[in-house]
Amino acid sequence: MAPSSTQTPALSCTNPTSGFEAALSQRAVLLPQHIGQTFQLSRYPVGESLAPWAEFHWIVEWDLPEADCHLQQVLPYPNANLAFEAGQTAIHGPSHGLFTRELRGRGRVHGLRFKCGGLRPWIECPMSALRDTVVPAIHCMPHGSDIARIEAQVLNAAHHDEAIARVEAVLSERRPPFDPWVERLDTAVHTIQEDRDITTTRALLQRLNLCERAMQRVFSNYLGVTPKWLIQRARIHDALQCLAVEHETPLVQIGARLGFFDQAHFTRCFRQHTGQSPQQYREALRTESRVRSIRE
Structure with missing residues (x-):
């Protein structure tokens, strides 16, 4: 895995x-x-x-x-x-x-x-x-x-x-026949992962040049997830990375930088994807670092 x-x-x-x-x-x-x-x-x-x-x-x-x-x-x-x-x-x-x-x-x-x-x-x-x-x-x-x-x-x-x-x-x-949708969608997903400014489905629609109904249909067929979920997951991955390297940055600043409306929105989405709050995850990172320092 x-x-x-x-x-x-x-x-x-x-x-x-x-x-x-x-x-x-x-x-x-x-x-x-x-x-x-x-x-x-x-x-x-x-x-x-x-x-x-x-x-x-x-x-x-x-x-x-x-x-x-x-x-x-x-x-x-x-x-x-x-x-x-x-x-x-x-x-x-x-x-x-x-x-x-x-x-x-x-x-x-x-x-x-x-x-x-x-x-x-x-x-x-x-x-x-x-x-x-x-x-x-x-x-x-x-x-x-x-x-x-x-x-x-x-x-x-x-x-x-x-x-x-x-x-x-x-x-x-x-090997199956070449499908141009694979490259098109993969490029779009990588764009979402690299560009933290993409926080809404409207921004994604513009990148794919599709109407909303067509985008929902294509995502269900090829990706198995919704556009909204995909964007949220990318921003939560960003959050995990930020929390791992920015030990003192206030959580409200991290959430705002990643496009969440407020701290409550950030906490709710983070918990939905990871099962814990950003603060709980930050504490787990600190605990793990302390344990490793003791062992070393």
């Missing part, structure tokens, strides 16, 4: 698409201090054969003492993912809530993140049908694929590049 209390460290990434893309990956992780400490997060670009539909491979690895258990939470992006995990390989649709994973012992998960809308040409239903669901991986693999065998080959690969090559070889066997 950062030891410093004054700055957020770089991810363990190889050839990321851009520096901004690496930051995007990190700001989705709650309590990002654990990256590089409790678990390793690596990311690699996709090859040309999958580039029209997928963004990158991500690999999470951990090796914890036998008695240790770590509960990691991630606030997912609106992308669908194909995740190879021991006995649990599956497609994860866009998720409205937090993704929580318990890490024990030693393990690895190899994921392929599709572009926003990139999974739609591979499946026979609108993405709204996959919202908050996990479905069998066979839906995007060649007919008759031995999922257990492919899973073992990917997860037991000696090197990341071997695992990546195996994933891409399998999926390349049933």
Whole structure:
């Protein structure tokens, strides 16, 4: 699926698409201090054969003492993912809530993140049908694929590049026709994530040059989420990043900068997406930093 209390460290990434893309990956992780400490997060670009539909491979690895258990939470992006995990390989649709994973012992998960809308040409239903669901991986693999065998080959690969090559070889066997909507929507979503001034659906309508009804229909079909939710999720990701690096900035200033009407609006939206208030999350970050300082 950062030891410093004054700055957020770089991810363990190889050839990321851009520096901004690496930051995007990190700001989705709650309590990002654990990256590089409790678990390793690596990311690699996709090859040309999958580039029209997928963004990158991500690999999470951990090796914890036998008695240790770590509960990691991630606030997912609106992308669908194909995740190879021991006995649990599956497609994860866009998720409205937090993704929580318990890490024990030693393990690895190899994921392929599709572009926003990139999974739609591979499946026979609108993405709204996959919202908050996990479905069998066979839906995007060649007919008759031995999922257990492919899973073992990917997860037991000696090197990341071997695992990546195996994933891409399998999926390349049933690539769907090119769909121009994928690139158009993926570009729009990245614009929302990069531009904090986009805080309303009206601003998004102007970027896509669509009427509101058409935009709602396209989002349901290709993304599985509403435009309003997408904008809110992007701004909450911004908030997580701000809280991780701006330890003393008043919450009201952070909320105003991200386009929330007032502190109550900011708190309500933050709680809807993360299950806690901005102040509670800030306190959790401080507690984690103090614990790590004691251990070190």
